[in-house]
Amino acid sequence: MKLRAAGLLLLGLLASCRGEFSPVTVYISLDEDPELRWAPITKAFDVEYLKKAAAEVIDTTVPKWVHEAVTPIVMALEKYVPQPYAGEIRGMAAHMGGSISDVIILNFAYEISAIVAQDTNGTVYHGRNLDYPHDVLRNLTMDVIFLKNGKVAYRGTSFAGYVGLWTGQSPNKFTVSGDQRGSEHWWNWWKNVVSAFLFRRTPVSWLVRETLEEAEDFQDAVMRLAKIPIITGVYYIVGGVRAGEGAVITRDRTGPADIWPLTPINGGWYRVETNFDHWLPPPARDHRRITVYTTIMSAAAPEKYNTLVRPQGCPPT
Structure with missing residues (x-):
């Protein structure tokens, strides 16, 4: 019964919808110079379309005054943005033919539900929906395989022009996804930028x-995700390769507010996280948004990593 229920939970994320498609796969070599490593996106996407799509996201998400506010950061990029991200952002701007300030803004404009579950054999599965109110992101979604010394170091699903990851897998080690924490109000968004650049939080x-x-x-992943200071509250969902290796980490900026592990012996064989603290009753009005993509993964079977882009009109999840 437990195995069947786990399957139903994950199938709920991948409910059939006409027009679903797999995203393009882009290979990024971590052995390349940071300013050069994202060049493959120019072969996977039309550059002019990328520029227009990025402008749409920025114009509908970011206040105009922010363009002026980030100018000092652009002038001293290396001082405020750590490597390799400074180099990657600089290179991304060159590849896309845009300004560095716009790429910086774009990388802070994406700030999402997830399930981690264990079957009766002890295999841990991890599924996530990423929701965001921009239809254009469907056309920017990509699976990214990061290579080190010619081998797969890790992989994830992201958007063209973005250097971070909200969904990823380290093969035969762990999987991880991030969800926006509902207690973080949208009007605090620019405080997060200040937190990142002035207080050097990640x-x-x-x-x-x-x-x-x-x-x-x-275990190492959980410790890092729980303790390293970050710019805003978030939920990190982590799955491992052994029975019982699964947890939802509720984060404040400076540390963990709660760690909610799998406890299969006591019946806690799955955990579901949306955008709200699990120990509180859900709000009467849930601001669920458009699902852009769904990913199913299991670190113990890394070859089964699967992402589907959800077309407009799919039932809300």
Whole structure:
């Protein structure tokens, strides 16, 4: 019964909808100079379309005064943005033919529900929906495979022009996804930018990527995601390769507010996280948004990583 229920939970994320498609796959070599490594996106996407899509996201999300506010950051990019992200952002701007300030803004404009579950054999599955109110992102969605010394270091699903990750997998180690924490109001968004650049805290999606690259195993990943200071509250959902390796980490800026692990012996064989603290009753009005993509993954079977882009008109999830 438990195995069947786990399957139903994950199938609920991948409910059939006409027009679903798999995103393009882009290979990024971490051995390349940061300013050069994202060049493959110019072969996977039309550059002019990327520029127009990025402008649409920025114009409908970001106040105009922000363009002026980030100018000092652009003038001293290396001072405020750590490597390799400074180099990657600089290179991304060159590849897309845009301004560095616009690429910086774009990388802070994406700030989402997830399930981690264990079947009766102890295999941990991780599914996530990423929701965002911009239809254009469907056409920018890509699976990214990061290579180190010619081998797969980790992979994830992201958007063209974005250097962070909200969804990722370190093969045979762990999976991770991030969800916006509902208590973080949208009007605090620009405080997060200040927090990132002036207080040197890590953007939440950059910490996902750093953890995928550096953590040795599930436990190491949980410790990093729970303790490293970040720019805003978030939920990190983590799945491992062994029975019982699954947790939802509720984050404040400076540390964990709660860690909610799998407890299969006591009946807690799955955890579902949306955008609200699990120990509180859900709000009467849930601001569920348009699902852009759905990913199903299991670190113990990394070859089964699967993302589907959800077309407009799919039932809300």
